[in-house]
Amino acid sequence: MVIRPALLHIRIFxxxxxxxxxxxxxxxxxxxxxxxxxxxxxxxxxPRLNKFGEYFRDNNMRLPNWKEGTVSGGDDRLALPxxxxxxxxxxxxxxxxxxxxIDPVTGASENANTDFQTPYLIKLLSSAPLSEHITYYFYxxxxxxxxxxxxxxxxxxxxxxxxxxxxxxMMLGQFQLSDLMFPxxxxxxxxxxxxxxxxxxxxxxxVLFDRALGxxxxxxxxxxxNGIEDNLNINSPGYRRPDKMFDNDNSKTLFGRIxxxxxxxxxxxxxLAGKQRNATGDAGTAIGDRNTRKRVYGLDLSGDLDGRLWWxxxxxxxxxxxxxxxxxxxxxxxxxxxxxxxxxxxxxxxALYNYADAGDLAGTDTIYEGIDINSLSLNVSYYFMxxxxxVAEVNFDFLxxxxxxxxxxxxxxSKENYLLFGFDAAF
Amino acid sequence: xxxxxxxxxxILALGVASLSAHAASLQIRQLRIESDPSGAEVHGIGxxxxxxxxxxxxxxxxxxxxPDERLPWYGVVELxxxxxxxxxxxxxxxxxxxxxxxxxxxxxxxxxxxxxxxESAPGAKQATRRTDPYRRRLRQLKVLQExxxxxxxxAEEEANIRRRILExxxx
Numbered sequence: 001m002v003i004r005p006a007l008l009h010i011r012i013f014x015x016x017x018x019x020x021x022x023x024x025x026x027x028x029x030x031x032x033x034x035x036x037x038x039x040x041x042x043x044x045x046x047p048r049l050n051k052f053g054e055y056f057r058d059n060n061m062r063l064p065n066w067k068e069g070t071v072s073g074g075d076d077r078l079a080l081p082x083x084x085x086x087x088x089x090x091x092x093x094x095x096x097x098x099x100x101x102i103d104p105v106t107g108a109s110e111n112a113n114t115d116f117q118t119p120y121l122i123k124l125l126s127s128a129p130l131s132e133h134i135t136y137y138f139y140x141x142x143x144x145x146x147x148x149x150x151x152x153x154x155x156x157x158x159x160x161x162x163x164x165x166x167x168x169x170m171m172l173g174q175f176q177l178s179d180l181m182f183p184x185x186x187x188x189x190x191x192x193x194x195x196x197x198x199x200x201x202x203x204x205x206x207v208l209f210d211r212a213l214g215x216x217x218x219x220x221x222x223x224x225x226n227g228i229e230d231n232l233n234i235n236s237p238g239y240r241r242p243d244k245m246f247d248n249d250n251s252k253t254l255f256g257r258i259x260x261x262x263x264x265x266x267x268x269x270x271x272l273a274g275k276q277r278n279a280t281g282d283a284g285t286a287i288g289d290r291n292t293r294k295r296v297y298g299l300d301l302s303g304d305l306d307g308r309l310w311w312x313x314x315x316x317x318x319x320x321x322x323x324x325x326x327x328x329x330x331x332x333x334x335x336x337x338x339x340x341x342x343x344x345x346x347x348x349x350x351a352l353y354n355y356a357d358a359g360d361l362a363g364t365d366t367i368y369e370g371i372d373i374n375s376l377s378l379n380v381s382y383y384f385m386x387x388x389x390x391v392a393e394v395n396f397d398f399l400x401x402x403x404x405x406x407x408x409x410x411x412x413x414s415k416e417n418y419l420l421f422g423f424d425a426a427f
Numbered sequence: 428x429x430x431x432x433x434x435x436x437x438i439l440a441l442g443v444a445s446l447s448a449h450a451a452s453l454q455i456r457q458l459r460i461e462s463d464p465s466g467a468e469v470h471g472i473g474x475x476x477x478x479x480x481x482x483x484x485x486x487x488x489x490x491x492x493x494p495d496e497r498l499p500w501y502g503v504v505e506l507x508x509x510x511x512x513x514x515x516x517x518x519x520x521x522x523x524x525x526x527x528x529x530x531x532x533x534x535x536x537x538x539x540x541x542x543x544x545x546e547s548a549p550g551a552k553q554a555t556r557r558t559d560p561y562r563r564r565l566r567q568l569k570v571l572q573e574x575x576x577x578x579x580x581x582a583e584e585e586a587n588i589r590r591r592i593l594e595x596x597x598x
Contacts (some may be wrong), residue, residue, distance in 0.1 A: 032520070306489055
């Protein structure tokens with residue numbers, strides 16, 4: 001989760017709340033415990049944030065009275081959280097689906113038209129203010145999507161909200177570039193914001209600066225551009241050194257967003273310029289050693305009606321030079337749009353439409369033909385408690401099943417319709 | 428060994444039945460507010476919510492959307508009663524679960540008592556002790572303006588009290 005660029009509201013927020021919110025507040029239930037607040041204070045329906053939740057997030061994830069729950073031992077340069085911040089999120093699903101696991105090279109397939117995805121994930125989250133201007137946040141996931149024996153840390157960062165008194169916020173760590181638009185973790189559907197994943201603008205390591213400038217919010221960041229899994233030995237001096245290389249090349253990815261409000265509509269323009277390794281090998285499943293140019297441009301729009309219906313839309317245009325063959329440009333586009341309707345304290349209805357056209361990647365006989373998507377996901381959430389919900393979701397795949405056309409088993413070889421039920425809880 | 432389709436159907440049926448039963452038994456959470464004396468107006472982020480005793484939905488305290496200028500009222504209720512100090516209170520999780528009973532400080536003169544600090548502001552007590560008289564007067568003037576706007580005092584009363592406050596500053 002990336003804290004979006006500071007809004008003008010933040011200053012107002014801080015001033016107003018300081019006067020009235022002196023006692024010691026997210027899908028982070030630890031905030032609710034720390035500030036003695038109901039989850040409803042920050043969430044329209046977990047995990048979707050309401051207006052106050054967005055204020056809280058943009059205020060470096062704290063309330064003005066954050067120090068009240070800390071231990072200083074008489075040292076005014078110390079503000080330890082009275083207890084380590086810890087919260088959990090857990091999901092478990094049972095699914096009926098048409099999608100299969102197909103080896104793109106051999107075509108060997110495995111099929112499970114019903115599936116107990118239990119647990120789907122167990123997430124441990126922690127966040128707290130550490131000083132007047134510094135907040136940390138991280139979460140780790142145990143056994144994500146059935147990967148038992150695995151732990152992965154996704155968001156993990158420090159953020160200073162007023163660098164050298166300049167009003168510039170700086171986040172250093174691991175985060176999703178796409179969080180500048182719509183954070184995936186606060187979506188209501190099981191179905192993902194697929195265009196973000198396909199464009200490769202999710203998790204990366206780097207730094208992000210943000211500042212409000214008049215009515216505009218600006219954000220500019222640099223990342224390694226290779227995701228969050230590289231961990232290379234440094235052995236050029238002969239004997240391997242204890243440090244590790246997180247980046248695998250000398251290039252960095254530059255990205256940013258400029259956003260604002262036009263009446264009831266929030267808008268934003270996103271841009272990214274960087275490098276990515278080419279795809280090679282059978283069906284393009286291997287990573288090559290060429291650094292190829294990557295450009296992404298995006299437009300996001302969102303708004304809400306009376307705090308009951310939220311709508312959002314994202315468009316991405318991608319330009320990947322030399323990605324498969326040298327001297328060739330691969331351009332494709334995609335996006336998504338959705339609505340979340342809060343019917344009452346118990347029922348929430350959501351719809352998410354995903355669309356992407358593989359464009360120049362079509363017919364390449366690589367797995368990237370699979371960027372094609374055209375689906376509608378309808379979700380119903382029933383809240384047993386503020387922090388525990390039962391979900392039901394159905395996905396309609398509008399693409400036709402296609403037969404294998406090249407050497408490899410790529411493309412839309414099976415339909416992706418699914419029906420899913422399950423639980424999602426944060427505590 | 429169970430075939431997967433019947434097992435799935437059974438689980439789904441149980442899930443739907445459980446959910447339906449639960450839906451029938453649950454009520455949307457309400458915040459019960461009582462006061463002593465009763466009949467106090469309860470103001471919140473959406474304006475006047477009613478008079479005590481009353482029950483209001485939690486979302487009346489924590490609305491999903493609100494005008495920016497109402498932010499100071501988020502999560503807060505203020506009780507107003509003629510002859511009593513307005514009492515502002517931040518609603519906690521405990522209040523929502525257990526209900527809220529607030530005692531107003533009233534005078535016999537019929538005149539509103541000087542404004543009180545928010546009850547739920549433990550940190551504010553220390554801060555007030557440290558603040559200078561000018562800030563205190565400024566706060567009093569703001570509350571005075573609010574009382575006038577809400578019709579709890581007349582313009583003449585407001586002018587008299589304002590004069591007294593300003594004279595204190597001059598001293």
